[in-house]
Amino acid sequence: MIYVSICDDDVIIARKIKKLIEYELSKKGIEFHCNIYISGRRFLEYNKEFKNELIILDIEMPDISGIKIAEYLKKEGRNKNIVFITSYDNLVFRSLECYPFAFIRKKNVETEIPKMIEQFIYRVSKKCSSFLLETPKTTMCIPIENIMYLTYWEHKIELITSTTEKYEFRGTMKECLNQLKEESFF
Incomplete structure (x- = not known):
């Protein structure tokens, strides 16, 4: 907030x-x-x-x-x-x-x-404990405590939240983990 x-x-x-x-x-x-x-x-x-x-x-x-x-x-x-x-x-x-x-x-x-x-x-x-998700159309701040998991398939990352929302974007797992590293996200 x-x-x-x-x-x-x-x-x-x-x-x-x-x-x-x-x-x-x-x-x-x-x-x-x-x-x-x-x-x-x-x-x-x-x-x-x-x-x-x-x-x-x-x-x-x-x-x-x-x-x-x-x-x-x-x-x-x-x-x-x-x-x-x-x-x-x-x-x-x-x-x-x-x-x-x-x-x-x-x-x-x-x-x-x-x-x-x-x-x-x-x-x-x-x-704050947020994941910065950027797409060509938008930029969003997703609270890390809401992230359940991320998947990677065919150069796309899918981020799934505890509220069952899904976000799809291009990137690498390494980039995602760099953002999440400080939060001890496994």
């Missing part, structure tokens, strides 16, 4: 970002929960820490700026998956002090959100 928090005082932009993220994660079959916070103060009051969290912060907000929130999150050790979003390109350098995961310009959200989601899924799949 991925938890997404969007903090932007522009409700229209926040909803647009949420819609784009929901589309990208749904397309990949990834479970998620997405919240919108319309002020920095509201974010700090209600946001909770989650294992696989993606935090999208508008840099400039009237009450508490995204940079102030990121500084707070950095002290809490939660700054690894922060994405700054702004209309002002000149604020990028100031935001780098908080070590953000990504930076998105509001005028380019349609093209930059899908790329950022791809990078985030890859990052999360390396940290």
